Amino acid sequence: MGLSKSQQAIWERSRVVGAGAQAVVLDDSACTCLIAIIAADLGVTEQFPELPKVASYFELSPEDVATPHPDPRALFERLVSLDADADTYYACLASLHKARLKYHNILSTQPVPTLEQVGPRGLLQYGAMSPRALAGLIFWRKWFFDIDNRAGQETGYLFEPIIAHAIGGTPVPSRKSPIKRHRDQKKGRQVDCVLEKKAYEFKIRVTIAASGQGRWREELDFPIDCKSSGYTPVLIVLDGTRNPKLDELERAFLDANGDIYTGSTAWEHLDSLAGMTMSRFLDTYVRGPIDRLIQEAPVALPSFSASVDGETIRISIGDESLKIDRVADNMADVDEALPDDIADNLPGS
Template sequence: MTRDKRLTLEQSQLISRARTMGVATAIPIFLEDSELARLTAIILNDVEQQALISNTIQVPLNAKYYDLPLEWFTQEVQGIDFIPLYLDCLQNVEDFDTYFKCLCEIHKRRRKYERILRAQPLPTMAQISPRALLEFGIIASEALASWMTWRKWFYDIDNRAAQETGYLFEPILASVLGGIPYGARNSPVRRRNNNNKGRQVDCIVDKTAYEFKLRVTIAASGQGRFTEELDFALVL
């Protein structure tokens, strides 16, 4: 697909990143132009720039993003051309691209979690049966099997929520600070004990590196533990 000539390369890339998530995964998310336009309408409503909202989109009076069901955003907007709307917002709304990027990240994660809730399978007996060693004989076997099944399912759902939240809050905080997140491969921060290895950094602003911590799940490896943080570089 060729780039729309009305957009610069940077603008085209920002829209592409804003509308897609996990394209090669089991739960890919893609926001159509109608959905991007409705998200933009919420932004314009919030910053009191209602005059820029397309006449084909009716936003409930004083509605904020969380006031509206996800189904409202997926409703098709007939004849919408998102590019002119996007360009108008860039010209008339201060720091619109940051607001747009962050709201799209929230919305994509919520769309994904909605699909997780619909598709998360119940655990198999093979997965939960070892746990019976601790509780067998306390209650009836049928009740124990049901209790362990649903307990594991709720844990799995909560763990998925924790994962999605963890992935979400870091880029938003980086945007709030006006910084850029870096993976280990491209990071300008090197490890103190090995200068040949980069250090994943949640946010870099000028010469200051930030590491965000939100404990919403158990660390699956050493990457979330204190010993890993002690290897944080002292200088850029």
């Protein structure tokens, strides 16, 4: 039967992300392993007798997602012939895998800060410990800050777009957005997902912690901008824990004749749009991990330590540890804006 043009594009786009030192390329063995994992998820492993049984995705480290096969494209063609949404499932899982591989590379290559970057911060704690120890503390603190910033950035490229495409919508950067700011009609707004005439805002949780005045005003303006642009604003909050900030945001959406889904109703709404196959994806790769993180998050900070031994960083949390093998500090500068081609990395555009 062959692949359609959109499926061919999905296959090609799934292979590469990024550029430079942190670029990620999925080779044939990685693509084959993802197909084997999806076949198990969808219960069609009997259609792939040549593939070995593989562990579930999160049981594998990113670099261990590999299963040799001479023709993974033929496997992909067979997979999409078995389920109408298998191409979207593959695209979303490939995007998740590339993001995890890229972050693995970031941890290995993120530069250690220099004294020129962080030295003045030492004045705030100078005298509390020796200058040598204080400089080391500042280096560690800044490195953790940097890798957390990178995690936030990479998640922004991944989390909302995956949900958007799973439900059949498209993430839209500000320069291509149909949602214009009511305070300045020449400027568009980045939108997590546009689906028909609805504009979705996805949030894991709305916390009571105060946002900056301007940032919170942006949040409250979103439903107004949608309504003035002819779109229905839709708020999706995956953890519906109540607090005054969430109440205020909900009122803003209701005042703009928007729709609101929180907690279990949010997941039910997403599932209703996604269909059976992509609902399975959301449950396995988005809802399940997020729910477990929320449920098992410690009330108090656990014990923590970090150490360096040659080219290896070891981080210990409680009685568990994470090993990071370092390579040359050759990380390129990072553009933190949502790429204009974000919609091209997944199906739906």
